[in-house]
Amino acid sequence: MMNYIWAAMICVGILFSILNGTLHDFTSGLMESSTRAVQFVIGLAGIMAVWSGIMNIAEKTGMIDKVATLALPFIRFLFPHEKNSDTIAMMLMSFMSNIFGAGNSATVFSLKSMEMLDAANGKSKTASNAMCMFVAVSMSMIQLVPITVVKIRSDLGAADPGDIIIPSILAGLISMVVSITICKIYERKSRHEFYS
């Protein structure tokens, strides 16, 4: 899947650069974006180390197990077969960071969660239901205050920069319900296939 998407992006890019006569920009863009990728990861590495360190404390002191137990009903609905409390805690932290707008921290927790789900899935080439559900929920998670866009609006002189917060939460909730529903429908369908 990823093979095709990625190859298509590059090939379509090259094709359009030739048609538009912008091959030069294409090449310099390529260099720049790879540099930006490295800068992005270096920036991320710092906060990643901080959160991994903090979460290690929470894990070793047993705090994670306590929090995971509290959130069990919510997790039971989305991930009926998830038993590992470390994975549950990691996913919860990812959702919470998303909600509170801590984007980089959310990335850290999400990637850790995916690694754990991958291990639980036996490093299979086919995604598990839990992985799909986790990605779907992450992709549509609401954010309480989209701080960057509110900042841009206030810089541009909006009458009330924060007046998009409630609409954003509403639209986010709607999209979240749709994503979760699609996952649940597919889960049910694939279960029938296993039995028939």
Added chain:
Amino acid sequence: MSFILSTVSILFIPVILTGIIGYGLFKRAPVYEQFIDGAKGGIHTAVGILPFIIAIFIGIEAIVSSGAMDFFQGMLAPIFNLIGIPQELISMILLRPVSGSGSLALAETIMELNGTDGLVGRAASVMVGSCETIFYVLALYFGVTAVKNIRHAFAAGLGGYIVGVYASVMICRFI
């Protein structure tokens, strides 16, 4: 309302930090060693995802800098007109799924051109605030796993995104 929400957001990280470290001290755990131990793992993960990030970044750059994005935008304009989505938002709808920073810059441009308080400006803001960078997330999240077949994750993300975009415009029309 928005003041309460933003205060809660600002307090989130400090509260978590104090809670976890405080609990550790209360349990008399070697918090410093545990932090260092975990931080090593974090650096390891960061290095591990670098190749995936580079791949995603150059893929997105190829689409945007070559003008392919502009072409798709022109092609889709009639369809968006038909379902009542303003034409000024098409570039946002196409760019948002692949690039978070790109769509933020685009939101700024859109608001400069169309104003912050009209339908277009507000809908663009709501999209940035509520719709995720789905292709980026899919590539990055599955990038750290062994998965080749992502099954219904793609459909779930895309479905949620399309509905989210449409909801953004409709909500801004009525609120």
